Amino acid sequence: MDRILITGALGQLGTEFIKHFKKLNVFVLATDIKLPKYKLQCEFEQADSLDKTRINELVKKHDINIIYHLVAILSASGEKDPFKSWKLNMNSFQNIAEISVENNIKKVFWPSSMAVFGTESKLDLVIQNPLMNPSTIYGITKLVGEKLMEYYFNRFRLDIRSLRYPGIVSVETAPGGGTTDYIIDMINAAKKGIDYTCFLDENTELPMMYIDDAINSAITLMAAKKSNLSILGSYNITGFSITPKKLLNEIKSNGFNLKVNYEPDFRQKIADSWPKKIDDSSSKKDWGWNPEFGLKETIIEALK
Ligand SMILES: NC(=O)c1ccc[n+]([C@@H]2O[C@H](COP(=O)([O-])OP(=O)(O)OC[C@H]3O[C@@H](n4cnc5c(N)ncnc54)[C@H](O)[C@@H]3O)[C@@H](O)[C@H]2O)c1
Structure with a gap:
């Protein structure tokens, strides 16, 4: 047990x-x-x-x-x-x-x-x-x-x-001070009907996951047979990639009228040193990683 x-x-x-x-x-x-x-x-x-x-x-x-x-x-x-x-x-x-x-x-x-x-x-x-x-x-x-x-x-x-x-998108618990927190902050602003000031530039692309x-x-990784794991360190994994601009469009297409200002701060430099997209084929091959939530599903869930 x-x-x-x-x-x-x-x-x-x-x-x-x-x-x-x-x-x-x-x-x-x-x-x-x-x-x-x-x-x-x-x-x-x-x-x-x-x-x-x-x-x-x-x-x-x-x-x-x-x-x-x-x-x-x-x-x-x-x-x-x-x-x-x-x-x-x-x-x-x-x-x-x-x-x-x-x-x-x-x-x-x-x-x-x-x-x-x-x-x-x-x-x-x-x-x-x-x-x-x-x-x-x-x-x-x-x-x-x-x-x-x-x-x-x-x-x-x-x-x-x-x-x-990558950045984790959840609505019930607030994120803990990461560079991808804007996604949840923007969604919460849309739900509350208030303007949002984004700390990243509108075209900053980063990987996320629901x-x-x-x-x-x-x-799934914890349940995998050790002998199937070809990597002793950490596995690449991703859900989808998104920019603040794309997120805003998704939010609007779900019927929310949100106004966003962009004022990049020190987190922009961090985001610029991070991946736009991640190749997680080793996870798929070794232990059957198969994401259920793409961009659209994630935003719909988060906006509920
Ligand atoms: N959330 C993400 O987007 C994300 C992305 C990549 C990796 N991770 C990793 O996942 C793990 C969990 O992240 P999270 O988002 O839940 O973090 P979080 O900041 O939301 O939660 C961390 C928890 O650790 C507790 N804590 C802090 N100092 C402590 C101490 N000395 N002793 C005991 N508890 C202490 C805090 O009170 C908090 O509840 C971390 O290792 C993080 O690096 C998270």
Whole structure:
């Protein structure tokens, strides 16, 4: 029986993983540094992922055998305090790796990001193994994490699985300070009937994915036979690519009358160093990745 620990469980992704596992009746211990604002559908313990002793105690107490490690400071927030971002992203990763080895954890899911790529990665369509020169502290921590995944597998047979998520579109939980947050902000402005000021230029193209696909892809990857996985690090994955201008047109074509101003800020530079499109053929081939939500389906769902 799977007994799952989720760290950073109250964030954009964690909230949705909890709902998913609840439907399957799987035991979940959700942990986060903050307290939930409502009653969760699973066990909860407040815990700082930097506190290795506490996380280790929780793993033992609840007989955990699978970990979803979701704690991170995301791209835009990370640039505000890069030292803090490095400490949290790397030290929490190290803690989870050590705890997993010590407790014979079967599998760990740890999301990477398209932020691992950079201007040298041929951004029009980024392949699985291009040159990588991440420009943000967030992207750097993700790339180091990917290398550590490979190292820990070769050294300890620790089975960490990972996806290089693009921007995730979800409406129920607010995004946590990434460079792709504009998509949700714009959709929410349309629903509220207020003007929106976009922090990216209208022609900035970035890959995105609907939250249901983000959850299902992780679950499918985690269920895959290890022998089918040809990549020890993180897999490329994508849903669709979109620009703010294209998003605005989609929103209008769904009957919303939205006015958008464009005032690019520091996030424009980050977006300019990220892929326009991503080649995820290795995911399709190795573990059967098959997105359900394209651009139109995602916008319709998000506007509901
Ligand atoms: N959301 C996206 O668009 C996206 C894209 C690519 C990759 N990812 C990755 O997916 C993972 C989850 O992202 P998310 O969007 O849910 O992030 P989020 O910012 O919404 O949630 C992170 C959670 O971690 C918690 N947290 C912060 N510091 C903590 C600490 N010291 N101890 C315990 N909990 C702490 C926060 O309270 C928050 O609830 C991250 O690794 C992120 O890099 C997300």
